[in-house]
Amino acid sequence: MFGVERRSRILLLLQEKKSMLVHEIAVIFGVTEETIRRDLKELEKGGLILRTHGGAILADESKTEAALEVREGINSAGKDAIGKEAAKLIHDGDTVILDASTSSLFVAKHIKDKKGLTVITNAERIIFELSDCEDVTLISTGGILRQKSLSYVGKTAETALSNYHVSKAFISCKGFSPQKGLMDSNEQESDIRKAMLQRSEKAIFLCDRMKFDKVGYVVTAQLGDFDYFITDAPIPADWNEALKESNVALVVAL
Amino acid sequence: MFGVERRSRILLLLQEKKSMLVHEIAVIFGVTEETIRRDLKELEKGGLILRTHGGAILADESKTEAALEVREGINSAGKDAIGKEAAKLIHDGDTVILDASTSSLFVAKHIKDKKGLTVITNAERIIFELSDCEDVTLISTGGILRQKSLSYVGKTAETALSNYHVSKAFISCKGFSPQKGLMDSNEQESDIRKAMLQRSEKAIFLCDRMKFDKVGYVVTAQLGDFDYFITDAPIPADWNEALKESNVALVVAL
DNA sequence: AATTAAATCAACATATATAAACACAAATAA
DNA sequence: TTATTTGTGTTTATATATGTTGATTTAATT
Structure with a gap:
């Protein structure tokens, strides 16, 4: 049996x-756990x-609440750190866009004490x-x-x-690599993010470590579309080159 | 069972x-309280x-509940009865507008089990x-x-x-009398309600007893703009005449 | 306020699970 | 053929999840 075959099984x-369980699967296919x-x-x-x-476990998208909220639990410490760093880029009186991602939700949590902000978002959770x-003027895209x-x-x-038209947009995605760019697994969400990028002067990419080298089937943007890259872990060595080339500032939150 | 699974459960x-209780949960999953x-x-x-x-406890509850509890507390029994009656006018597959009123919120609470509904609203509370x-397609006006x-x-x-364009719009207000019509105390809210009435085939006026003969400083609509008048108490004797003249059906929920 | 029982925290223990480095054999390319 | 790549297995160091214990904090009651 080939690897691809095993994986699809x-x-x-x-x-x-x-x-x-890893062990369970290994036994079924008669290979070592390491292979699984x-x-x-x-x-x-x-x-x-x-x-x-x-x-x-299956990344079951359809299991709305459970899946969504468990996903939120994943690396929430890292996302919180990213949110904190991102919040530093927001100043009193700014108008910003926050996308519908857990990362952006964490940004929202860290800007509550700023004055005269205007926040535009399509995320119900951020509105909530x-x-x-x-002191925050909240604008929902509606729809x-x-x-x-x-x-x-x-x-x-x-x-x-x-x-x-805003000064800064905070955008995340499902998966990212410098070669392929930002990827999502839902076309509609991808389209909204594209629209957000077009409406903003500067763009900030929120990319926690779990997104490194993950893929989706629709490309939302390229690294070069952004001005900041905020993450919570040291990035792979060869990414530095790409960041420099695209003139993107790297912020590692710890 | 894995940690993520347990947490989502x-x-x-x-x-x-x-x-x-921590103890309670620990027993359910057969792990120590420390793990929980x-x-x-x-x-x-x-x-x-x-x-x-x-x-x-769940994090959600507190905020929205508490914030609006006061308002909801006012004659909530009556509003609930009105909501229940109003819900009877909504059928599977309908597209309706609900305004941003406590009365409409109670309508929302009574339509959760209907099939294929589309609800358009400008009320965060109803969206939540x-x-x-x-089975409900939710459309927010945004803004x-x-x-x-x-x-x-x-x-x-x-x-x-x-x-x-919808078949039914459910509208409330701050105060009402047959002579002056529906009145509000906020121009913006009033304008939205006017817009809602224009986008609907039929209009249902949700008017609990507390609104009888109360006033606001901006007129939103007239009795004749509606097809149904739903309330929770016997109406003043002389109102019957006005209802009949305007060809408005009276529903008294009890 | 003082007492007390319970809940929490912090530190450690431990059994697995995982990652990383390497080895090797089969498949593939030169 | 010989070299190279690829997939898998092996070994060892590291990381993780959970349990355990004892000190500390909290909430309830006197």
């Missing part, structure tokens, strides 16, 4: 059982599964988070609520964005 | 029970729950209430959030409305 098994671990890494990079200690901040992500997408939301 | 349990405490810390870091001495209903009422107002919100 692992996916099928996971779809059935929802979660499995490598398979799982591969599958995780494609965003198909979620690796855990001892095994893996900031709705009690008297059809995508329940999986609790964000507004579609033509309405994009059109709404075109009414504004 | 804990969330589900909390959503069900609202609050739980670590889980709860993790979830708290992500802002999903609030830890208490001995257990945890319906955001977990898989600038008016924090006092947690509703979207302004030109953006009004323009967004003009993209839609």
Whole structure:
């Protein structure tokens, strides 16, 4: 059996059982656990599964709440650190765009005490988070609520964005590599992010370590579209070159 | 079971029970309380729950509830009855507008089990209430959030409305009398309601007894603009005449 | 305020799980 | 053929999840 074949079978098994142990899978295919671990890494990079200690679970997008909220739990420390650093780029009186990502939600949590801010977003969770901040003018794009992500997408939301022009946009994604750029797994979310980038003077890319070298099937943007790259871990050595070439400032939050 | 799984299950349990004891959770999953405490810390870091001495509660509840509780508390029994009656006018597959009023919120609470609904609203509170209903397509007008009422107002919100046409709009107000019509105390809220009435085939006026003969300083609509008048108490004798003249159906919820 | 029982925290222990470096054999290319 | 790559197995050091214990904090009651 070839590796690809095994990996696709692992996916099928996971779809059935929802979660499995590395050991369990290794026995089924008669290979070492190390091999399975490598398979799982591969599958995780494609965003198909979620690796855990001892095994893996299906990255089931359809399981709205549970999946979404567990995902939020992943590397929340890192995302919080990123949010804190990103917040430093926002000053009293600024007008900014926050996208519908957990990373941006953490940015929102760190700007509550700033004065005279205007925040434009398509994320219901961010609206909820900031709705009690008297000193923040909150603008929602409106549109059809995508329940999986609790964000507004579609033509309405994009059109709404075109009414504004801001100084800074904070954008995340599903996966990133310097060669392929920012990738998402949902076209609508990708489109909204593209629209956001167009409406902003400067762009800040929020990229926690879990996104490194992950992939999605739709390209949202390229590294060169951004002015800042904020992350929570040392980046792979060869990325520095790409950042310099694209003239993107690197911020590592710790 | 993996840690992530357990944590996501804990969330589900909390959503069900609202609050739980550490001990209680530990027994359910067959792990030590220390492990559960670590889980709860993790979830708290992500802002999903609030830890208490001995257990945890859901993070969400507090904010929106508390903020609007006062307003909702006013004749909430009557408004609930009105909401229930109003919900009877909504059928599977309908597209409706709900305004940003407590009365409309109660309508929302009574339509959660209907199929294939589309709800257009400018009320954050209603979006929040319906955001977990898989069978409801939720459309937000978007715009600038008016924090006092947690509703979207302004030109953006009004323009967004003009993209839609619905079969029924549910509207409330601050005060009403047959002679003066529906009155509000906020021009922006009034304008949104006017826009909503224009976008709807039929209009339903939600008017609990507390609004009888109250006044506001801006007139939103006249009785004749509506098809139904739903209230929770016998109306003053001389109002019947006006209702009949305007060809408005009276529904008294009890 | 003082007392007390319970809950929490911090530090450590431990069994697994994982990552990293290397080895090797089969498949592929030169 | 010989070299190179690729996938897998092996070994060892490291990391992780959970449990355990004892000190500390908290909340409830006197």
